[in-house]
Amino acid sequence: MEHRWILEVLADLETYAACNDLPRLAAEIAGASATAQREIGLPLQEAGRAPPQGALPPRE
Incomplete structure (x- = not known):
């Protein structure tokens, strides 16, 4: 999906x-992510909630 x-x-x-x-x-x-998933037509569990690779670390 695009x-x-x-x-x-x-x-x-x-x-x-x-x-x-x-x-x-x-x-x-x-x-907002849940809304986007619904509008795109994905089941909510498909997108997952794990942090993405390369996520920014906490600021010091």
């Missing part, structure tokens, strides 16, 4: 937010 890339971008953003003490932002992004 829109799957957006799920990877959202996963990267969610991981960054979670790793950098931005829990409300991470939750909002998770909601």
